[in-house]
Each structure stands twice: as C-alpha cells, then as structure tokens.
Amino acid sequence: MNQPCKPILRVQDLHVYYPVETGTMFHRQTTMLKALNGVSFEMAPGESLGIVGESGCGKSTLARAILGLQQPTRGRVLWQCEPLHEMSADTLREKRKELQIIFQDPVASLNPRMKIGEIIAEPLRNFYPRMEKVQIEERVKGMMQMVGLLPNLLNRYPHEFSGGQCQRVGIARALILNPKLVVCDEPVSSLDVSIQAQIVNLLKDLQKKLSLSLIFIAHDLSVVKSISERVMVMYLGRVMELAPREEIYTQPRHPYTSDLMRAVPIPDPEVERNKMDILTYGDTPSPMDPPSGCSFRTRCPWARDRCAADVPILRRLGGEGRVACHYADEIDLQER
Amino acid sequence: MPKPRTMAKPGKILLEVEQLEVLFKTRDGVVRAVNKLDFSMVSGETLAIVGESGSGKSQTALAIMKLLAANGKARGSAKFYGRNLLEMTATEINEVRGEHIAMIFQDPTSSLNPYMTIEEQMLEILVRHRQMSRKDARLRALEMLTQVDIPDPERRIRQYPHEYSGGMQQRVLIAMGLLCQPELLIADEPTTALDVTVQDQIKRLMRELKEKSNTSILLITHDLGVVAGLADKVLVMYAGQLVECAPVDEIFYRPRHPYTAALLKAVPRLDHVGDYDMHPIPGNPPNLLNLPTGCPFRTRCAEAFDACHEMPVVREVTPGHSLRCHLDGGALK
Numbered sequence: 001m002n003q004p005c006k007p008i009l010r011v012q013d014l015h016v017y018y019p020v021e022t023g024t025m026f027h028r029q030t031t032m033l034k035a036l037n038g039v040s041f042e043m044a045p046g047e048s049l050g051i052v053g054e055s056g057c058g059k060s061t062l063a064r065a066i067l068g069l070q071q072p073t074r075g076r077v078l079w080q081c082e083p084l085h086e087m088s089a090d091t092l093r094e095k096r097k098e099l100q101i102i103f104q105d106p107v108a109s110l111n112p113r114m115k116i117g118e119i120i121a122e123p124l125r126n127f128y129p130r131m132e133k134v135q136i137e138e139r140v141k142g143m144m145q146m147v148g149l150l151p152n153l154l155n156r157y158p159h160e161f162s163g164g165q166c167q168r169v170g171i172a173r174a175l176i177l178n179p180k181l182v183v184c185d186e187p188v189s190s191l192d193v194s195i196q197a198q199i200v201n202l203l204k205d206l207q208k209k210l211s212l213s214l215i216f217i218a219h220d221l222s223v224v225k226s227i228s229e230r231v232m233v234m235y236l237g238r239v240m241e242l243a244p245r246e247e248i249y250t251q252p253r254h255p256y257t258s259d260l261m262r263a264v265p266i267p268d269p270e271v272e273r274n275k276m277d278i279l280t281y282g283d284t285p286s287p288m289d290p291p292s293g294c295s296f297r298t299r300c301p302w303a304r305d306r307c308a309a310d311v312p313i314l315r316r317l318g319g320e321g322r323v324a325c326h327y328a329d330e331i332d333l334q335e336r
Numbered sequence: 337m338p339k340p341r342t343m344a345k346p347g348k349i350l351l352e353v354e355q356l357e358v359l360f361k362t363r364d365g366v367v368r369a370v371n372k373l374d375f376s377m378v379s380g381e382t383l384a385i386v387g388e389s390g391s392g393k394s395q396t397a398l399a400i401m402k403l404l405a406a407n408g409k410a411r412g413s414a415k416f417y418g419r420n421l422l423e424m425t426a427t428e429i430n431e432v433r434g435e436h437i438a439m440i441f442q443d444p445t446s447s448l449n450p451y452m453t454i455e456e457q458m459l460e461i462l463v464r465h466r467q468m469s470r471k472d473a474r475l476r477a478l479e480m481l482t483q484v485d486i487p488d489p490e491r492r493i494r495q496y497p498h499e500y501s502g503g504m505q506q507r508v509l510i511a512m513g514l515l516c517q518p519e520l521l522i523a524d525e526p527t528t529a530l531d532v533t534v535q536d537q538i539k540r541l542m543r544e545l546k547e548k549s550n551t552s553i554l555l556i557t558h559d560l561g562v563v564a565g566l567a568d569k570v571l572v573m574y575a576g577q578l579v580e581c582a583p584v585d586e587i588f589y590r591p592r593h594p595y596t597a598a599l600l601k602a603v604p605r606l607d608h609v610g611d612y613d614m615h616p617i618p619g620n621p622p623n624l625l626n627l628p629t630g631c632p633f634r635t636r637c638a639e640a641f642d643a644c645h646e647m648p649v650v651r652e653v654t655p656g657h658s659l660r661c662h663l664d665g666g667a668l669k
Contacts, residue, residue: 054531055502162620163389192388193558194602197616220532222604226614250609263536265561267603269584272565281533283501 006081007042008213009066009181013075014039016061020288031288035061037237037295038075040314045180048207048214050228050245052221052260056287057234059217063183066215067099068092079181097127100174104186106167110158117154120144120172127177143172148202164195168202175206181213188223200227221257222264225249233257236287236295239314243321253323255300258333294326302331350519350552351400352376355412358395358404358576367624369395371576372412374650377569379519382546382553384567384584386560386599390621392576393556397522400554401439402429416520435465438513442525444505448497454481454508455493461515480511484541503534507541514545524556539565560603564588572596575622575632578650582657592653592665594639631661639663 016036023029036058043049053059064070066077068084077084079095087095103109110119120140124131141151147168158166167187174182184203188196204227207214218224224231225245232242233256241254252258259281266272282299285291294312297303306326314322317329325331358370370392377383387393399410400421414421416437421429433439441447449457455477462473474493481489484507497505506526513521526542527535539562546553546566555566563570563584570587572580572595580593591597601615619636622628628635634644643662650660659665 054533162623164620192621193560194388194599194617195621197602197604197614198618200614201616222606225604225606226612245612246610249606259533261606263532264606265536265539265559265565266605266607267560267564267588267600268607269564269588271607272561275565281537283503284531 007078008045008080009043010078010081011042011062011066011075012040012078014062014065014072014077015074016058016065016070017073022288033288034237034290035287036065036072037290038311039234039237039239040075041232041239041242043181043213043215045213046207046211048204048216048227048229050224050231051215051217051234052219052224052231053234054219054260054284056236056284058237058287059234060185062234063101063185063215063217066181066183067101068095097123097177098180100177100179100182102167102170102174102182102184102187104189106163106170106187106190107158109170110166112158115155115157116144116149116161116169119158119169120176123173123177139176140172143176146175146206147172148198162195163191164198167191167199171199171202171206175210178210179212181215182207183215183217185217186219187216189219196223203227220264221249221260233260236284236290238295238311239324240296241321241323242314243319243323247319247321251319252333253317253321253328254296254325255302255331255333256296259299294324302327348379350377350379350381350417351554352415353396353400353413354415356396356399356414357411358392358399359409359411360405361407361409362625364625369408369576369624370399370410373573373576373578375571375578375581377520377552377554379552380550381568382555382566383569383571384555384557384563385571385573386557386563387573388558388599388621390575390624391573393558393573394524396573397439397524397554397556401433401437401522403439431465434461434518435516436518437520437522438516438518439522439524440506440509440513440526443529444502444509445497447509448505450497453494453496454500458493458508458512458515461512465516476515477511480515481508483514483545484508484511486511501534502530503537506530506534506538510538510541510545514549514551517549518551520552520554522554522556525558526555527559527562528557535562542566560588560600572599575624575627577632577660578658579633579660580658586654586657592657592659593661594637594663594665595633597665598636598638 014036015038017032017034019030020033021028022031039062051059061070065072071085117140120143121136124136144151149168188199216224216227228245230244231248233240235256240256252261285298291298293309294307297307312324312326314324316322353373353375356370356373360367360369373396385393385396398404400414404410410422458477459470459473462468462476478489481493486492486507527538543566557563567584570584571578574595580596587596591600598617602617604614617636622632630645630647634640648660648662650658653659653664
C-alpha cells in the first residue's frame with residue numbers, strides 16, 4: 001500500500017493467549033486459549049478500519065491489546081512507531097489520552113450514580129487536574145453539542161436517557177481528550193435499527209471533522225459498510241481478509257467473508273425467497289483446539305490437503321486487498 | 337429460479353386478539369406497554385410482529401402466554417380456537433402451554449436448565465403432556481433432534497446444555513417447542529443473540545419446519561431481514577400500538593406508514609452495491625410514560641402535519657392492509 005504518511009498504528013504478529021484450566025479435579029491441566037494468533041496490520045492517520053468476525057474470533061482481545069489493556073504473549077503494537085507494551089507506566093498513561101474506546105453496552109458503561117456532565121468531564125479531571133471548573137464545563141458543553149446532546153442535560157443521570165443518548169455520552173467521554181485513535185467495540189449492536197444509523201452517522205461525521213483514526217468492531221458486515229474505508233475479517237484469532245470496502249463488498253475473496261455476506265438477511269422478501277439453497281456453515285471449532293493449517297478449513301467447502309498442512313499468509317491478489325487463502329485465486333465463491 | 341410464493345393455506349382462525357392491553361404498575365406511574373391491539377392469525381400462517389424496543393411486541397407475546405411480570409396486567413381478549421387465553425386458570429393455561437402453544441426465547445442459554453441433560457428436559461415435556469412412556473418419549477425426542485440437524489443425537493441427548501454451542505441450544509429449544517406438535521409456535525427474537533451464520537441456519541431451519549409441519553409461527557423480531565425470509569403477514573408496532581399490518585410483500589414493497597417506510601430505509605443493505613449511506617430515523621424512541629398527544633410517531637415523522645395531534649384510527653386501506661395514519665400513504669416511498 002503506497003500510503004505517503006507513515007502508519008499511526010502498526011500491529012505486528014500479535015499473539016494473545018489466555019491460560020484456561022481444564023481437566024478433572026485431580027488432573028488439572030492448563031490449556032492455552034489462542035485468542036489472537038498472529039495478527040498484523042497497520043493504520044494510517046485519519047483512516048477508518050472495520051473489524052468483523054463472529055464470537056470468539058478475537059476482535060475484542062485485539063481492541064484491548066491496541067489500547068494497552070492486554071499484554072501480548074508475542075508480537076507488538078507500535079503506536080506512532082513506539083512499542084506500546086514496552087512503555088513505562090507513566091508514558092503509557094500519557095498515551096492513553098490519544099487512545100480511547102467506546103463500549104458495546106452504552107448503559108452499563110456509564111456510572112449510574114454520576115451525572116452526565118460529570119461522566120463526560122471525568123477524563124479531563126483525571127488528566128488535567130488543574131483545569132479550571134469553568135473551562136471544564138465549557139469543554140463538556142461543547143462536546144455535548146458536538147455529539148448531539150443538548151448542553152442543558154448536563155445534570156441528568158444516565159437512567160433518564162435512552163440507549164442511543166447514552167451512547168452519545170460514551171462518545172463524548174471518549175472524545176473529550178482529543179484522542180487520535182478511537183476504538184469502537186460493537187458500539188451499535190445493542191441499539192435499535194433507527195438509532196444505529198444515527199450513531200454510525202455521528203461517528204462518521206466526527207471522524208471526518210476531527211480527522212480521527214477509527215476502529216469499528218462489529219459482528220456483521222452490514223453495519224461497518226457505511227463507516228469503514230477498509231474492512232478486516234477475522235476468524236479464530238487470525239485475519240482472513242483485509243481489503244478496501246469497494247473490493248470486499250463487491251468481490252469478497254475469502255470463503256469465510258463470502259459466508260458472512262450470505263448470512264446477512266436482506267430485508268426484501270423476493271431476494272430472501274430466492275435464497276432457498278441449502279447452505280450449512282458448520283460450527284466454529286474451539287479456540288482452545290484450533291484446526292492445523294488454515295483455521296477455517298473445517299468449515300470451508302474448498303479445503304484441500306494443503307489447507308491442513310500450511311497456514312496461509314495474507315497475500316495480495318491483483319487489487320489492494322489481501323487474503324489468507326491458498327486457493328483464493330482458483331476458487332469461484334459464487335459456485336457454492 | 338424464483339419459487340412461487342407459498343400462500344397461507346386458507347385455514348381457520350387460530351388466534352384472535354382483540355383490544356389487547358398490557359399495563360404495568362411502576363413507581364413512575366402506569367405504563368401502557370400494549371394499547372388496544374387487534375390482530376388475528378389463521379392456521380399455517382406466519383405472522384411477524386415487528387418493532388423496536390418498547391414497542392410492546394414481546395409483551396404481546398407474553399400476555400398471550402400469560403407470562404407477564406407480576407406488576408403487569410392484561411386486558412381485552414386473546415382467543416385461541418375460540419377460548420380466551422387471558423381468562424384461563426393456571427391449570428387450563430398449563431395444558432395449552434407446551435401442548436398447543438410453544439414458545440422459544442431470545443437467549444437459548446438461559447432458557448435451558450443447566451443442571452439437567454437435554455434428554456431429561458425433552459422427556460419431561462412428553463411425559464407430562466402426552467403421558468408417553470420414557471422409552472417412546474426418548475424415541476420421539478431423538479427424532480426431533482434429527483429434524484433440527486443435531487449431529488449424533490444418540491450421544492448429544494445425554495449431554496448438558498453447556499456442551500452445546502449457542503446455535504445448537506437454539507435448535508434444541510426449537511425441537512423442544514415442537515415436541516408436542518403445537519398448533520402455534522411463538523418465537524421471541526429467536527435469532528438475535530446468535531452469530532450471523534448461526535442466525536441464518538436457524539432462519540432456514542424455521543422456514544423448513546414451517547413448510548413441512550404447517551405449524552403457525554408468531555415471530556417477534558426487530559430484524560426486518562428475518563421477517564422478509566419467514567413471514568406471510570407483518571404487523572408493525574410503535575409505542576404499544578399497531579401502526580400497520582399487511583401481507584409481507586405489501587409491507588416491504590408498498591409500505592403505507594411513514595414509520596414502516598423509515599424503518600425499512602434505516603436497515604443497512606449489503607445488497608446495495610456502492611451505497612455507503614445510512615438513513616436513521618431522527619429523534620429518540622418513545623417514552624411510554626410521556627407520549628406525545630395524538631400519533632406517537634409524529635415527533636419523529638417527516639410527514640407530520642396538524643391533524644397528527646389527534647390519534648389516527650386503524651383503517652383498512654386495501655383488503656388485508658390496515659393502517660393507523662391520517663395520510664393514506666399511497667405516495668410514500
């Protein structure tokens with residue numbers, strides 16, 4: 001990729017393993033759950049990246065590792081060319097201003113005993129303890145306006161707000177420190193459809209206005225379509241495909257991406273009626289015991305011997321996008 | 337090749353809900369979760385009730401099954417083959433539940449008893465409702481597990497729920513729901529808690545069962561994609577009321593209510609190539625304790641005008657298509 005600017009974030013061969021106790025009472029064993037199994041990508045400043053995958057694919061672990069909340073087992077995260085996990089606690093704390101997160105459950109991520117104004121002001125109080133009260137209030141009100149909340153709601157409590165409004169508070173809290181990268185971990189999954197679109201549009205506007213780098217995590221491809229310039233599809237701790245949205249939505253190259261596309265129901269009865277083909281996806285194997293070689297091979301109709309032997313690496317196929325499949329250039333995904 | 341539309345067989349009226357109201361006493365006042373709702377289902381038909389949170393769709397289902405929370409009260413009538421479910425005693429409704437009307441819920445994990453094997457949970461139903469011997473019941477349970485594509489049912493039936501994946505748990509619940517061949521299956525957000533590929537499989541399974549078994553399904557969901565693939569008829573609810581009810585194609589291709597139209601537009605579309613815009617509905621979902629006067633949608637409606645300060649009545653705009661709106665919606669896209 002010939003980006004003129006150097007990447008703001010570089011994730012290199014990231015592995016995160018969690019020890020899990022298994023076995024019976026007298027034969028305790030510790031197995032490693034491989035939540036991330038060699039993930040690499042980079043992001044340009046001001047870019048928006050969508051990360052999509054089903055439960056257990058490692059997308060939330062990746063978010064935590066990028067924010068420095070999770071120590072990697074191997075590999076590293078370079079934030080503006082500096083390895084995030086080797087920083088001293090003080091430096092890391094400084095960097096936290098630049099790295100913010102928006103959570104999935106907007107109501108649960110707000111302290112019910114704090115007023116909206118206090119919630120949004122808290123990061124400022126933490127990082128700038130000497131900031132004047134008046135100045136804080138001014139910043140908070142400005143931020144509330146920016147996320148579409150009336151500043152006179154300052155003294156309300158979260159329970160007085162709807163889910164969509166709570167998510168706006170979460171966004172305001174994340175943006176008040178002027179971060180450079182915001183990770184949104186399924187920010188709209190628990191919201192109604194009509195409100196989802198509001199929040200996505202808001203994030204999209206703010207990203208442009210503030211030239212933020214934005215990571216938008218979701219479990220289905222339809223939600224990230226509008227906001228992500230590039231989309232990364234993950235499965236069992238690995239990246240299956242990483243491509244600009246123009247490519248991934250018109251011509252998915254990985255069998256798993258194609259499955260994810262087909263699985264999304266289309267709100268058009270005619271289209272759905274014609275989707276009568278028998279399609280089985282198979283169950284996702286346990287991340288404690290992932291298949292050898294390509295982790296998707298147990299669910300892939302095109303899997304051959306080589307898929308069990310070698311782990312496919314992300315490679316370029318003509319376009320800008322990259323795909324981790326040995327046979328991506330041979331198979332016809334429409335054939336299924 | 338496009339398949340011909342499977343028309344709902346002209347069956348007799350299975351469920352007739354009239355003037356259904358669900359009220360909850362809360363500290364802040366009485367909440368009217370469902371407001372004078374009328375609808376009916378004929379046998380073999382799949383009716384989808386669509387709405388966002390707080391629209392009253394789940395409370396409608398719970399009221400029919402007499403499963404409302406302790407502070408809730410249902411009024412009106414819900415006649416199942418002519419018998420009002422709302423007036424039934426606990427013994428009577430228990431006969432109906434499981435045997436004639438089965439229900440599956442959103443979260444499969446919390447619907448299954450973690451301390452009992454799948455076998456015990458399935459057999460319990462048949463022994464209780466069908467007075468079957470355990471041996472016969474076991475055979476029937478295995479047959480149902482096979483029907484919902486549980487691999488190796490002989491082994492699987494002896495396992496506990498935690499040994500199943502979320503998708504398999506939901507299949508087991510569907511199998512359990514269908515054990516007594518109920519006339520009506522109420523499915524409350526059956527796909528919401530699942531991964532997309534699993535959702536798709538559950539949706540396909542439900543469609544297959546619907547075609548094979550002639551069970552009527554009352555599908556409660558917010559997912560219009562699932563509705564498009566499963567429903568024969570769609571009822572759209574907003575703030576506890578019916579706003580539009582029509583055959584599935586009418587709702588999707590000729591929506592009359594501004595809310596229905598806006599909701600359809602708000603769904604992000606994977607099939608619209610090159611379209612990266614999202615179309616939200618402005619404003620917030622209605623607060624049932626503080627509804628605007630007149631049409632509850634008017635504060636968010638792009639078409640609202642003076643008359644909307646008065647509550648529109650439900651009327652039939654074309655045969656089988658009812659609408660609660662002052663506009664006739666013909667021009668709405």
